[in-house]
Amino acid sequence: MTAASAPISKRRAGEALGGLAVADPRPRIVDGRVAGWRCGACGHAVAQESPWCPNCSAGALTPASFGPGGTVWAGTVVHLPVGHWKPPFALASVDLDDGPRVLAHVTETRVLPVGSRVRLVGGTQESGASAGDGNDVFVEPEGSGS
Amino acid sequence: MTRPVGVWGVGTSHFGRFPDQRVETLAWEAIGEAMTAAGVTADDIDAVFVGTVFGPPGVAIRVLRGTGIGGVPVVTIEAACASGTAAFHEAAQAVASGRYGTVLAFGVEHLSSLFTGAIVPEATDADGAAGLPLPGLYALGAQRYLAVHGATVEQLAQVAVKNKAHGVRNPRAHLGRASSSGAPSLDEVLASKMIAEPLTLLQCCPTTDGAAAAVLGRARAGDVRVLSSALVSGRPWDQRSDEIWGVAPVRRAADEAFSAAGVEAEDVDVLEVHDAFTIGEIVTLEALGLCKPGEGAELAVSGHTALGGRQPVNPSGGLLSRGHPLGATGLAQLAEIVWQLRGVAGDRQVPGARIGLVETLGGAASGMDGNAAVVALLSSDPSS
Numbered sequence: 001m002t003a004a005s006a007p008i009s010k011r012r013a014g015e016a017l018g019g020l021a022v023a024d025p026r027p028r029i030v031d032g033r034v035a036g037w038r039c040g041a042c043g044h045a046v047a048q049e050s051p052w053c054p055n056c057s058a059g060a061l062t063p064a065s066f067g068p069g070g071t072v073w074a075g076t077v078v079h080l081p082v083g084h085w086k087p088p089f090a091l092a093s094v095d096l097d098d099g100p101r102v103l104a105h106v107t108e109t110r111v112l113p114v115g116s117r118v119r120l121v122g123g124t125q126e127s128g129a130s131a132g133d134g135n136d137v138f139v140e141p142e143g144s145g146s
Numbered sequence: 147m148t149r150p151v152g153v154w155g156v157g158t159s160h161f162g163r164f165p166d167q168r169v170e171t172l173a174w175e176a177i178g179e180a181m182t183a184a185g186v187t188a189d190d191i192d193a194v195f196v197g198t199v200f201g202p203p204g205v206a207i208r209v210l211r212g213t214g215i216g217g218v219p220v221v222t223i224e225a226a227c228a229s230g231t232a233a234f235h236e237a238a239q240a241v242a243s244g245r246y247g248t249v250l251a252f253g254v255e256h257l258s259s260l261f262t263g264a265i266v267p268e269a270t271d272a273d274g275a276a277g278l279p280l281p282g283l284y285a286l287g288a289q290r291y292l293a294v295h296g297a298t299v300e301q302l303a304q305v306a307v308k309n310k311a312h313g314v315r316n317p318r319a320h321l322g323r324a325s326s327s328g329a330p331s332l333d334e335v336l337a338s339k340m341i342a343e344p345l346t347l348l349q350c351c352p353t354t355d356g357a358a359a360a361v362l363g364r365a366r367a368g369d370v371r372v373l374s375s376a377l378v379s380g381r382p383w384d385q386r387s388d389e390i391w392g393v394a395p396v397r398r399a400a401d402e403a404f405s406a407a408g409v410e411a412e413d414v415d416v417l418e419v420h421d422a423f424t425i426g427e428i429v430t431l432e433a434l435g436l437c438k439p440g441e442g443a444e445l446a447v448s449g450h451t452a453l454g455g456r457q458p459v460n461p462s463g464g465l466l467s468r469g470h471p472l473g474a475t476g477l478a479q480l481a482e483i484v485w486q487l488r489g490v491a492g493d494r495q496v497p498g499a500r501i502g503l504v505e506t507l508g509g510a511a512s513g514m515d516g517n518a519a520v521v522a523l524l525s526s527d528p529s530s
Contacts, residue, residue, distance in 0.1 A: 014269020025272040045385070048272050048513050054382055074293070074390075076285035077343045080264055082277040091278060093286050101385040103273045103512070111343050114293035136276065 014083075025049070027102050027137055029122025033068055034137065036100055037061035047100035066099025068120045070139075073101060075112035089128030092139050094118055104139040105132065117142040151241045152369030153524070154248075154361040155183030156481035161320040161356040161469040163258040169202070169357070173209040173254040176357040176474070180250070184361035188214035191361075192246040195236045196222045197229030197253035198473035200260055209254065219246075224473075225377075226508030227420060229253060230358060231476025231520035234504075235377045237362045238522070242372075252359035253478075255471035261353055264341075273512035281350050283510050284423035285342035287390035291425060292344065295440035299344045303335040304446040305424040306349045306466055310335075312453055313463020315493040320354045320469030349424040354469025358477035360484070368527050370487045373501075374406035375522035380514035387515065392426070392507050395516035396433035400505070403521040404435070411435035414457060414523070415499040416486045418479035420507045421464040427451075430505055431459065434521070453494060461486065461494045476506045476520065487526040500526045 015021040027047040028035050036047040041059025045066060053059040075092035078085075090106035104120055105127035106112055118139045124131050125138040132138065157179025159172045181187070194215065196206040206222045225232040230253030237251040257265075264281060267274030273283070291297055311329035313322040330338075330348055338347040365371050376399040383391055404410065411434055419434070421427035428442040436457065437445060445451045451459035462468050462482040465475060483502035485491045502524045508517040 014275055019269065022269045022275075024275060025270055026275050027272065074286040074290040076282055076289055077340075078277075078279060078282045078285070079340045079342065080279055080281065082267065082279050082282075085277045089277070091276075091282055091286070095385045099385070101387075103276050103278055105276070111289060114290055 024135055026135055028135060029120065029137055030065065033065035034096060034099065034102060034120055035063065035065055038064035045098070045100045047102045067096040070094040070096040070118055070120060072112045072114055072116045072118055074114055075106065077109060077111055084130055085127065086129040089130065092118070094120065094139055096120065102137055104137040107138055107140050112139070112141060148242050149244055150365035151238045151362055151372040152365030153372065153480070153484050154186065154363050154369060155180045156360045156484045157183060158318060158358040158478050158481050159356050160318045161354050161471065164355045165258065167256070167355065169205050169254045169256045170209050170212060172256065172355060172357040173252055174212055176359040177213060177250065177252055180359040180361050186248060186361055190248050191215050191218060191250045193218050193240060193249050194220045195233040195249065195251045196220065197225070197231070197233035197476060198222060198255060199224055199226060199229055200255060200257065200472070205254065215250065225518035227422065227470070227472050228476055228506040228508035228518040228520050229473040231479070231504060231506040231522070232377055232518060234360060234477055234480055235375045235520050235522065237360070238372045238375050241362050241364065248361065248363045250359065250361055251477060252357060253473040253476060254357040255473045256355045257353045257471060258355050264353070271512050279342070280510060281342040281345055281423060283391060284425055285345050287392065287429070288344055288425040290390050291429065295443065297443040299336065300332060301443035301447055302344060302424045302428070303332055303346070303349060305421065305427045306335045307332050308446045308452050309421055309460045309464040309466040310348070312461050312494060313467025316463045316468060319463040319467045320352050321467045322463055345423055345425070351422045351465040351470040354471045356469060356471035356474045356478065358474045358481050360477055360480055367529065370484045371525050371527065373409065373523040373525050374403045375520065376402035376406065377518065377520050378402070379518050380511065380516040382513060383515035384513060390429060392509060392516050393429045393433045395519035396430050396505060396507055396521065399519040399521040400434045403523050407523040409501060409523060414501050414503045416461060416483065416496040417457065417459045417503045417505070418462060418464070418482050419459055419505040421460055421466050422470055426507070427459065427464070430507065434503070434505060453496065458496050461491065461496060476504065479504045479506060480522070483524055487524060
């Protein structure tokens with residue numbers, strides 16, 4: 001296969017990856033911050049939907065927002081096509097300030113250094129040669145963009 | 147374990163891309179070899195545990211149709227890359243507890259009819275929906291490891307050089323028999339196509355079809371013994387996690403397995419571990435206790451884990467060379483260790499191997515440190 005051709009799958013790939021629609025599990029940016037939850041009992045921050053606090057199992061989760069500032073846990077540049085994302089595109093795992101760790105597309109196609117400061121943004125930014133579908137989380141290196 | 151468990155026989159298919167084969171035909175190769183080695187017929191089998199990720203649904207019973215095995219309990223287990231090892235674990239525990247007498251475990255996968263390239267991420271998973279492929283997950287871990295421990299890309303690549311050199315000696319390996327020019331050099335591994343920085347193509351396991359099987363029962367004279375096996379699932383992996391993804395479950399399973407077997411990491415003569423990507427073998431050996439965190443990157447470079455070294459790791463060629471037919475992998479790893487402990491591993495035999503270890507890590511549900519991990523310790527018959 002050529003580098004840019006979309007992978008074929010018999011698996012439930014989802015609309016964004018060329019399959020049928022599934023309910024979107026991705027964290028979202030709302031009003032410029034990552035929308036998640038925080039436990040009322042232990043204070044644990046979560047980015048993924050959960051039935052109750054996965055840390056203490058006791059507390060109820062209430063909506064909370066995090067970031068947009070954070071620190072890179074690790075970054076990479078992917079050279080495979082994945083769904084509508086054409087290679088190369090960059091991803092980073094980011095620890096939001098006082099918030100959860102989230103995966104985000106990087107607006108510049110380079111490996112973001114571990115420990116570097118970043119800011120998360122929403123919208124339909126570009127990651128490599130592709131743009132998001134409006135529901136992706138993007139990361140901008142600090143000092144870039146607007 | 148309550149009753150001493152023996153591995154009566156093991157078997158595998160060849161590994162590769164087989165468009166003319168179905169999951170059934172691959173499984174029959176493996177099951178037939180295992181039953182012949184065990185000296186059992188279909189009527190002897192009391193229960194069957196099956197490991198597979200992509201099935202298809204019904205694959206277990208469709209395989210058994212051709213074998214004469216039927217009517218007995220058949221349980222299919224999905225634990226991602228550890229599915230086959232989990233099937234083995236359940237079979238061993240069932241024999242140990244006396245629930246069943248003679249148990250067949252097999253794993254099978256036909257990936258080449260499912261994916262044209264890398265496994266497509268799961269759309270119901272948050273990181274999968276965001277477009278993170280499995281090599282990307284391991285690449286993030288590798289970048290973190292390089293930054294924290296000051297390791298080098300050459301150290302990562304050396305794991306592939308080692309395992310592909312081993313694989314050349316394995317006539318059933320996906321990339322073994324195809325390597326007419328021999329194993330790649332360090333420069334060739336580093337110069338191969340970039341997949342997810344810093345992991346190049348030759349540091350990633352291929353997409354492989356295959357099957358593997360084992361027959362277990364009460365240990366008899368001459369049987370390879372199951373000293374212990376441990377199966378754990380994932381725990382949250384989030385902003386509190388200092389370790390890279392996939393390390394903690396292996397350590398939890400290893401601690402349990404070593405404690406139950408009464409042996410130490412330094413006692414192990416030969417290992418088959420989950421090297422789907424080069425970084426995986428490095429951090430797995432740290433989690434197993436072969437060395438301290440940060441020192442795993444040197445084990446392939448020093449020759450410690452190469453054939454001829456103190457503790458050879460992945461003499462079969464590992465997932466990097468044998469290939470990674472998900473559900474089959476754990477039982478293929480088991481088969482290699484059993485052959486090693488019986489002294490019948492041919493050109494890749496570890497001389498005098500008496501204690502062996504199998505480790506498999508399954509992933510990758512986002513937000514968890516793994517889906518499942520299995521660590522098993524085996525020995526040659528202590529009386530022989």
